[in-house]
Amino acid sequence: MKHALIIENIEKRFANHLALDDVSIQVPEASIYGLLGPNGAGKTTLIRIVNQITAPDRGKVYFNGEPISSKHISLIGYLPEERGLYKKMKVGEQALYLCQLKGLSRQDALKGLKKWFEKFEIQSWWDKKVEELSKGMAQKVQFIITVLHNPTLLIFDEPFSGFDPINANLLKQEILELKRNGATIIFSTHNMSSVEEICDYVALINRSRKVLEGEINEVRTNYTSNIYEIQFEGFVNIIETSLSHEYKILQVDKNLKDTIIKIELLNKNISSNDILKRFLEFGNISMFRRYLPKMEDVFIKVVGEANSLTE
Amino acid sequence: MNKVLLIIKREFNSRVKKRSFIIMTILGPLLFAALMIAPIVLMRLEDDEFKKVAVIDETGMFFNSIPNTKYLQFENVSLQYYDNLTASYNLTKAKEDLKNTDYYALLYIPHTAVQTNIGVVQLISFRQPNMALKLHISNSMEKKLEDIKLTIKAEEFGLTEEDVTNILTVVNTRIEVVTTTLDEKGEEKQSSTEIAMIIGYICGFLIYMFVFMYGSMVMRGVIEEKTSRIVEVIVSSVKPFQLMIGKIIGVALVGLTQFLLWVVLTFVLVFFGQRILLKDYNPEKFNPNPAVVGSTLDNQTNAPDEKALKYEEAFKAVFSVNYVQVVTFFIFYFIGGYLLYAAMFAIVGSAVDNETDTQQFMLPISLPLILGIIVMMQVINNPASSLSYWFSIIPFTSPIVMMVRIPFGVPISDLIISMLLLIISFVFMTWFAAKIYRVGILMYGKKVNYKELWKWFKYKN
Structure with a gap:
């Protein structure tokens, strides 16, 4: 180049x-x-x-x-x-x-x-x-x-x-x-x-x-952590009670029919297929993807970490 | 180089187009022309007063050669004050008596008046005598002296009249009338109205004014570029030094333009003023009946001509100064002084964020300038003192002080030293300023002091 x-x-x-x-x-x-x-x-x-x-x-x-x-x-x-x-x-x-x-x-x-x-x-x-x-x-x-x-x-x-x-x-x-x-x-x-x-x-x-x-x-x-976004038809409260030890729910958005949920994996051994399998039980999945961090997240993470280290 | 020219052009054009510049350019010559014509007009006002002048003539040569005029009468009082015991004239008593008599002034012609090429006689009065009186005395005496010298020499060498005429063109003797005004207590106060001195005074003051005016113009320009934040755009295209020098030169050209316009317009105005005044006092037109004039006190000169003659004399005095020399040195000292101070003004402009912050840095600039003005007053009284010498050599005050000295006559060596030092110091100051300037123009929101400026000076690039 x-x-x-x-x-x-x-x-x-x-x-x-x-x-x-x-x-x-x-x-x-x-x-x-x-x-x-x-x-x-x-x-x-x-x-x-x-x-x-x-x-x-x-x-x-x-x-x-x-x-x-x-x-x-x-x-x-x-x-x-x-x-x-x-x-x-x-x-x-x-x-x-x-x-x-x-x-x-x-x-x-x-x-x-x-x-x-x-x-x-x-x-x-x-x-x-x-x-x-x-x-x-x-x-x-x-x-x-x-x-x-x-x-x-x-x-x-x-x-x-x-x-x-x-x-x-x-x-x-x-x-x-x-x-x-x-x-x-x-x-x-x-x-x-x-x-x-x-x-x-x-x-x-x-x-x-x-x-x-x-x-x-x-x-x-490179700055992607174990965060996934899932869109599905169904109820969130069930997930909350049954999965709280494996995932941490970061954000939940509800539409009329759909729910978009953002979760962070707490256990590194769980693969994306494992998550999919689990979610199949809760309702129709219309979207599943690994969350790509915004530049803003990267910025805050890198700068924030560096500054907290020295302070 | 091409870029510096562009900058100079912009700095020049943007200022010359300003309304304040145009107004100043027109008002200046009006003021100066008025200053030059005023003595002539004043003379006219004073003319009508009849004056008696007492004369003590130690040489015994001149009394009869100073003619009486319509308004002037000279009376020889030499014998009255001759002290037989000391075989000298009692000048002190004469001065005292002046108060109690109706004499307007006392003219004292000492022996020494004829011993040198420039003879000095004293005119002692309570009021400042006008120029006409002084010119009348000096012209009459010069003529008499020349006649005497001429007769002696002509006889000595056996010259023909033709030879004498040839010599006449070479011989030039001057009589200077030093005036001494007395105050109420009868104490002497030296004063002078010599036109050369006035010119020197005006020049010194003009330099002071110009340096301040155009120096702060540079400073305001730098601040403007800083506050409008255009400076970073410009220094990405040109070097900070180019920007600074372009601005300094551009403003200098504005100053020179203004000065030259002032000189030209002033001379045009004075020239026409002279024409109009002389036309008004055209003998025939002014005094249509010579017979009436013939019966006045004046027996020696033709009165109708006299007045016109006097105006001519006054104008001659005004133009007796070597203006080419004065203007040449003025331009040099203006440019030199301006360049020295403009660099300092540029430092101040680059160091601050707005005009109100400039105060703290103005002292090192205004102090030497004001000192120059103070010393200038002293120089006028005593141009030969060591004070005058040193302050006309030191670059920070030399532009002002030297301009005052020049009409009194300055040794070439003094001039060369003073001019060289001025050139060296403005080159050094510009280099010094450039180092601070290039850092300062990109600094915002910082409280700056002299220590900080020194730090900037030491920055590499």
Whole structure:
């Protein structure tokens, strides 16, 4: 597999605080890579190192196989978490300026911007001052500025914050479109459901160290515990009394006819077939599956465990 | 480099288009033109007053060569105050008597007035004498001295009239009238209205103002980028140093544009002001009946011409300053001083989250600037003191203090040392500021103190 970005043994220290401790990450080409972690874990520092805003104390960053340098700046698009625009400047003028800073010529920037403004149907904003725009509107403009110079690596830090669901969805489609066109995307967020929806790979950073990395479904499967979901017609109270020593019931949802039950196996020797056999007695089974944990569960589990260990 | 140009362009354009810039650019020249024309207008107001001036002439050469005019009468009182015992003139008594007589002023011409190329005579009065009086005295005396020297030399070398005319173009003797005003107790108070000094004073003050104005413009720009959170977007495209230097240069160009517009507009205004004033006092138009004028006190000069002549003299005095020199040094010291302080302002801007937090860091910036202004007052009284020397050499105060010294004449060596030191220190300060700036612009919500700034300075990259 070809990697768009390889981060090797990065270490970064601020005065008396170690922000990144021996972090290595490999981002496969044309994928969406989720960078997760609690606040203050070191994600932003890592992103700033990739953007060459700060330099690491130790370690290397490779971009398309070459050690990263200033010539790569025009190939990277970065939408930081703390983002804004000059309030008093006009939208179009400002977008032109920022695109030119990325290395585009004025004509190319103008042509590209016209296209994007048409696509998002925001041509009328061109001569407005930024302070006249709402937060969501400004975010749209910022997104355009980030992607306009056709970067091969895009870094989005909390891209959906400040968007309503419709525009968030629009943005998601655009990000997926960028991936289809061959761009590699690093995606940093706290919003775990969006991670599940669009990420191919994830890495979890906690307390300056990488604690988890891999293909997203692999990660989720690895964290599967003995939890099953069963949907059937019948009554729950019988199960409760007869099986309480083998299973722990986590959750019960009742419809008119059906019951969906989530159970955790207490005895590791029991196989899934054993469970099925037992449940056949209680009623018609319409669904039986091993529960795949949400990224949120994984996140809470990994971070929570690590933090409880040290505290 | 291309990116720095883009940044400079944006910083420049966004400021020049502001309404406050345009208003300042128009109001400035109006004020300056008024300041330059005011002495002439004031002179006109004072002109109509009849003045008697007592003269003590130790040289015995000049009394007759200072002509009376319509409003000025000179009376020789030398004999009255000649003390036979000490064989000198009793100036002290003359000053005391000035209070009780109707003399407007006492003109004292010491022996020394003719011994050097720049002769100094004293004009002692209770009120600040106007420029017309001073010009009248110095011009008359210069002419007399030149005549005497010329006659002596011409005889000595046996020169023809043609030779003399040729020499005349080379000979240039100046008489400076140092004025001494007396206060009620009769104590002397040295003062000066020399235009060069006023120019120096204005320049020093302008530099102070410009450095503060445009320095804090840089600071506000940095804070704006920080609070609007655009800074991280920009530094992912350009180096923080490029952003800082682009902003500093962009604002400097705004300042220079404003200054040059001020200079050009002021001169245009003064030029037209001069034309209008001189036209108003056109002799024929102003005084249609010369016969009436002929019967006044003035017997030596033609009164109708006199007034116009005086305005011309006043304008000559206003333009006697070497403006090219002043403007050149002003631009250098403005740029130098601005670059030094703008770097410091950039540090402050990068260290804080909003403008109200800047107060705690302003002291090291405003202290030397205010010190410069205080020293400036002293320099005007005593331009040759060691205080003047040192403060015009130290880079933090030199832009202000040196500008005040320049009209008094500064040795080239002093200028070179001062300018070199200023260049070295702003280069150093910019380097120092860049190291703090690149850390500060990405720091939010942190209580910053000087120790913290020092820590940032020491960060690697």
